[in-house]
Amino acid sequence: MKSKRKLLFRLIALLLIIGIAAWMFVIGRGHTIYFDNKPLEANGETYSSPYQIQVLVDGESVCKLKEGDRGMATTMGQDFEMILAITQEKDAKKQGVKVSLKLPYNMDGIIINLPALLGGASEDVYRSEFIQTVVEEDDEQAPTGSDEFEMPMGDE
Amino acid sequence: MNKSGKTKFNLGSFLRRSSVPIMFIIICAFCIPLSGLSPSYLINEIVTRMGRNAFLILSLLIPIMAGMGLNFGMTLGAMAGEIGLILASDWQIIGIPGMILAMILSIPISILLGLFCGKILNMAKGREMITSYIMAFFINGVYLFVVLYMMGSVIPIKHNNIKLPRGYGIRNTVSLLSMRQKLDNLIPLTINGVKIPVATFIVIAVLCLFIMWFRRTKLGQDMRAVGQDMEVARDAGINVERTRIISIIMSTILAGIGMIIYLQNMGNIATYSSHSQIGMFCIAALLVGGASVDKASIGNVFLGVILFHLMFIVAPKAGAAITGDSMIGEYFRVFVSYAVITIALIMYETSKRKQKKMGGEALRQAQLEEEKK
Numbered sequence: 289m290k291s292k293r294k295l296l297f298r299l300i301a302l303l304l305i306i307g308i309a310a311w312m313f314v315i316g317r318g319h320t321i322y323f324d325n326k327p328l329e330a331n332g333e334t335y336s337s338p339y340q341i342q343v344l345v346d347g348e349s350v351c352k353l354k355e356g357d358r359g360m361a362t363t364m365g366q367d368f369e370m371i372l373a374i375t376q377e378k379d380a381k382k383q384g385v386k387v388s389l390k391l392p393y394n395m396d397g398i399i400i401n402l403p404a405l406l407g408g409a410s411e412d413v414y415r416s417e418f419i420q421t422v423v424e425e426d427d428e429q430a431p432t433g434s435d436e437f438e439m440p441m442g443d444e
Numbered sequence: 445m446n447k448s449g450k451t452k453f454n455l456g457s458f459l460r461r462s463s464v465p466i467m468f469i470i471i472c473a474f475c476i477p478l479s480g481l482s483p484s485y486l487i488n489e490i491v492t493r494m495g496r497n498a499f500l501i502l503s504l505l506i507p508i509m510a511g512m513g514l515n516f517g518m519t520l521g522a523m524a525g526e527i528g529l530i531l532a533s534d535w536q537i538i539g540i541p542g543m544i545l546a547m548i549l550s551i552p553i554s555i556l557l558g559l560f561c562g563k564i565l566n567m568a569k570g571r572e573m574i575t576s577y578i579m580a581f582f583i584n585g586v587y588l589f590v591v592l593y594m595m596g597s598v599i600p601i602k603h604n605n606i607k608l609p610r611g612y613g614i615r616n617t618v619s620l621l622s623m624r625q626k627l628d629n630l631i632p633l634t635i636n637g638v639k640i641p642v643a644t645f646i647v648i649a650v651l652c653l654f655i656m657w658f659r660r661t662k663l664g665q666d667m668r669a670v671g672q673d674m675e676v677a678r679d680a681g682i683n684v685e686r687t688r689i690i691s692i693i694m695s696t697i698l699a700g701i702g703m704i705i706y707l708q709n710m711g712n713i714a715t716y717s718s719h720s721q722i723g724m725f726c727i728a729a730l731l732v733g734g735a736s737v738d739k740a741s742i743g744n745v746f747l748g749v750i751l752f753h754l755m756f757i758v759a760p761k762a763g764a765a766i767t768g769d770s771m772i773g774e775y776f777r778v779f780v781s782y783a784v785i786t787i788a789l790i791m792y793e794t795s796k797r798k799q800k801k802m803g804g805e806a807l808r809q810a811q812l813e814e815e816k817k
Contacts, residue, residue: 309548316541318622362622364539396536396603420604 315365319391322360322399322418325353330413335403342373366391464784465734468751479761488638493753495628495644496709500702501726501745502651503695508740510691511671514727517561517576521699522719523587524553529704529713530618534601538622543708550700557583558696562689580723591715614715624711644705652742667691728752728781737792
């Protein structure tokens with residue numbers, strides 16, 4: 289009886305830990321979002337870019353994008369909220385727009401075309417995956433390097 | 445002991461027991477003015493280093509309680525923590541959730557390594573420290589095999605900024621920018637320009653409370669009994685081997701979690717070297733705090749971190765001020781780290797022999813008295 293109860297407690301603890309790990313997977317998934325203020329043509333429609341878009345995430349200005357600029361921000365989780373302060377033309381008044389997006393779990397880098405997003409385009413038009421280009425490098429020698437505790441006479 | 449049951453204060457024995465901290469206080473008192481570093485800078489550095497290292501050093505207390513000496517095998521836990529962090533980084537789990545996931549991933553690895561280490565140490569009773577020290581080198585080879593050859597080929601690693609350009613193996617340095625000081629800055633607090641990592645200190649405080657509570661549990665009492673005398677503990681019905689293995693497993697798990705806290709503060713993993721000296725320096729810090737091979741307390745941990753790291757900060761500058769070469773200070777602090785471990789081991793061995801001799805002497809006296817009768 290006692291051993292059964294012990295086993296049950298252990299099983300519950302194990303399940304709890306697995307549950308926490310799974311929860312961390314969901315809430316902790318990081319994404320890098322790239323904001324493009326570039327004109328876009330898709331499905332026969334043209335989305336022209338405004339003079340300037342300022343992107344604010346969590347109340348902090350992440351980037352100010354003139355036409356043709358790209359900015360980026362890092363976010364955690366799949367729900368992303370930002371405020372876009374749009375200046376349509378030079379010296380014009382800023383207009384604030386609150387945008388909420390659902391980010392796909394499997395994408396590390398996500399490009400969002402802001403003019404298309406603001407123009408009401410569909411998700412597959414304004415959103416695309418950022419794929420990092422692989423740069424050929426020389427093989428680095430792995431087991432070296434240091435931290436503050438490294439001994440000057442280390443391996444000798 | 446006096447009539448009221450309190451131990452009489454003995455200055456000689458106090459000085460003998462506290463010789464290492466006193467020596468360090470003198471060194472620091474001598475080096476601080478020479479270094480020219482401002483008090484606020486020193487306090488800032490000490491607070492940061494306390495948050496970074498205290499958890500790791502606390503992980504050493506449990507094996508000492510169980511009479512297994514200084515656990516040089518804590519490096520095994522550090523390796524498990526690093527593996528957890530590498531995987532969490534590759535899966536792009538960032539911030540505090542990334543740290544928690546890394547901790548969860550490190551736990552089963554730490555349990556396996558701790559179990560293995562504990563079983564080996566049970567075969568080498570009385571020689572635990574040297575065995576765990578050598579074991580750390582052995583497991584480092586296994587770690588290299590896993591990280592350098594299996595990751596990317598057998599264990600999937602997706603991101604090129606983690607993988608070596610050849611397609612398998614992990615780079616020299618893995619960036620933890622997405623986790624950097626997330627725990628330290630979780631509850632931001634600055635007092636007079638001194639940044640206090642409140643959340644990290646809360647985690648450390650929880651561990652301190654856990655250790656204090658654990659000492660009073662049945663298992664904690666068993667560990668203390670085993671630490672005092674294995675044979676007596678065995679006669680009392682305690683499963684000595686199992687208790688010793690549990691103490692090593694606990695230490696390894698805590699070392700893994702401590703390594704994650706340490707690395708989140710640093711902001712990157714030196715994949716092949718971060719863990720290599722960590723055991724040595726944590727042990728040195730604990731000994732500097734006045735601990736010995738068979739006795740250590742939470743107070744020793746904090747005093748050790750303060751004194752040892754104060755010496756770490758001021759020694760290069762003081763060395764440069766005295767000799768014009770900061771490398772002298774660097775060598776000095778390395779020399780002192782090894783020296784303090786050596787002194788502690790010699791003192792332990794001397795007191796053990798002294799006790800043995802005194803025991804023998806008492807036995808001889810008893811036999812003589814018996815013969816007289």
